[in-house]
Amino acid sequence: MKKVYLDYAATTPLDNEVKKAMELYQTVEFGNASSLHSFGQIARSAIEKARQQVADFLHCQVTEVTFCGSATEANNLAIFGIVKATQKRGLKPHIITSVIEHPAVLEPFKMLAKLGVEVDYCSVDQQGIVKIAELEKLIKLNTVLVSVMYANNEIGTIQPIAEIANLLKQRKAKIFFHTDAVQAVNYLDCDVVKLGVDLLTFSGHKIYGPKGVGVLLVKKGINLEPIILGGHQENGLRGGTENVAGIVGLGQAIKGINNYELRITNSEKIKSLRDKLMDGILQKISGTSLNGSREKRLPNNVNISFGGVEGESILMALDQEGICVSTGSACASGSLDPSHVLMAIGLSHQKAHGSIRFTLGKTTTEKEIDSVLKVLPNIIKRLRAISPFK
Ligand SMILES: Cc1ncc(COP(=O)(O)O)c(C=O)c1O
Incomplete structure (x- = not known):
């Protein structure tokens, strides 16, 4: 894989x-x-x-x-x-x-x-x-x-x-x-x-x-x-x-x-993949919302809350499919604290806990984004069915 x-x-x-x-x-x-x-x-x-x-x-x-x-x-x-x-x-x-x-x-x-x-x-x-x-x-x-x-x-x-x-x-x-x-x-x-x-x-x-x-x-x-x-x-x-x-x-x-043209080209390419991933998730999966600004945003960042499901579970399920992402939570002193950033922008504990950060890089391909969009809806469906958050 x-x-x-x-x-x-x-x-x-x-x-x-x-x-x-x-x-x-x-x-x-x-x-x-x-x-x-x-x-x-x-x-x-x-x-x-x-x-x-x-x-x-x-x-x-x-x-x-x-x-x-x-x-x-x-x-x-x-x-x-x-x-x-x-x-x-x-x-x-x-x-x-x-x-x-x-x-x-x-x-x-x-x-x-x-x-x-x-x-x-x-x-x-x-x-x-x-x-x-x-x-x-x-x-x-x-x-x-x-x-x-x-x-x-x-x-x-x-x-x-x-x-x-x-x-x-x-x-x-x-x-x-x-x-x-x-x-x-x-x-x-x-x-x-x-x-x-x-x-x-x-x-x-x-x-x-x-x-x-x-x-x-x-x-x-x-x-x-x-x-x-x-x-x-x-x-x-x-x-x-x-x-x-x-x-x-x-x-x-x-x-x-340090090459302006190259930076612009790379940024545009990453941004279009980012938008494909962002819009794909928001459209394909109900109960999702984007965290942060859409316009004043790094070209490689997607951060999404998935209602009714734990971010950690999503991360583990994606990892089993070979897809490596990150959550906003920090495991501190045995308890899982919600991200201070997500709390600061007004998310509830539950929404903050159900968030995933995807960050793209210069070698990220459209095929990779497609593979995330293919497996993620089923993962969320499966996790929601067994989630205590329902
Ligand atoms: C915004 C920001 N500041 C500081 C750091 C720390 O960088 P370093 O790993 O070089 O200590 C990071 C690493 O994630 C970061 O994202």
């Missing part, structure tokens, strides 16, 4: 070009980039080449690119880094984020709140778009950071980042603006000048690059306190011997998508 992978928001396979680029630095050129001899210098120049590739994509200076161990770490560095730098100046920071962020942002906020930092969460409308008027009201004289994701990982909703940046720029005191662009990088314009952000995060493994490497863009002049202490690597912002092969792979992956 040929498997159908529809979980590209979770992770993506390595591109062949990326694999090829990385191989050399895993074996022959294995030097430590901090070493002064030629092995070290070759590793160093490979890292700097990747940094340039990222800078070209983000339209920023090379010195503004910091490599980290993941996007989770990059988000932590952005948030703790700004807060700690503010506290170091003897000030009491206030920070704001949205209720639908990834845990890599929400958990640092939770921890900082526990440590006594003033924290606020901005709600979203029923489509998952941040309520800008509410955000504006949350801003205080001591607000130092606003963090709003570019596109949501569960429902694919795209946030008005440039609009939020403009709003923040109108304030007298500087408010740093961070965006988690992990899910956006494959499809959306990430020119940081146009976006107007100060800090931006993304990850290698969501863009057909390697796992275990992420990027934090920090605009020139912003003072961040490091959270990992040790070596002087990454300009003192991130101690630890650099993952040279991983960084080279990330650079190659970003180079691969």
Whole structure:
């Protein structure tokens, strides 16, 4: 049975070009980039080449690119880094984020709140778009950071980042603006000048690059306190011997998508398959509804609630057919919590529990979409017949 992978928001396979680029630095050129001899210098120049590739994509200076161990770490560095730098100046920071962020942002906020930092969460409308008027009201004289994701990982909703940046720029005191662009990088314009952000995060493994490497863009002049202490690597912002092969792979992956025409073509192709899947499910299966915005949505995301049935059961039944998808639920401490994102857009517990996320990738085919549309109606019918939710 040929498997159908529809979980590209979770992770993506390595591109062949990326694999090829990385191989050399895993074996022959294995030097430590901090070493002064030629092995070290070759590793160093490979890292700097990747940094340039990222800078070209983000339209920023090379010195503004910091490599980290993941996007989770990059988000932590952005948030703790700004807060700690503010506290170091003897000030009491206030920070704001949205209720639908990834845990890599929400958990640092939770921890900082526990440590006594003033924290606020901005709600979203029923489509998952941040309520800008509410955000504006949350801003205080001591607000130092606003963090709003570019596109949501569960429902694919795209946030008005440039609009939020403009709003923040109108304030007298500087408010740093961070965006988690992990899910956006494959499809959306990430020119940081146009976006107007100060800090931006993304990850290698969501863009057909390697796992275990992420990027934090920090605009020139912003003072961040490091959270990992040790070596002087990454300009003192991130101690630890650099993952040279991983960084080279990330650079190659970003180079691969830094082609405007190719991005548009890929996005259009994926979008038409997405629409076929979305409309197919909504039309063929009764009691279904789309979660998130139809228009302001990533081209690869479909998130649907199936009334009267558990998402976990759908996932397992699809897996038995070789189709790999994801639910919005997170198994926490033995209990199955509904997705905080689906709850934030106003879904009931039951609807949130009955949701499935399908995320398409650049190699997704029409045949694969057809196979989902063929098996899914029967799966739902069968599960509904035995569901305790009826
Ligand atoms: C929006 C978003 N932010 C952050 C992360 C974390 O990325 P990483 O796996 O590189 O830590 C993810 C991963 O799913 C994500 O979707």
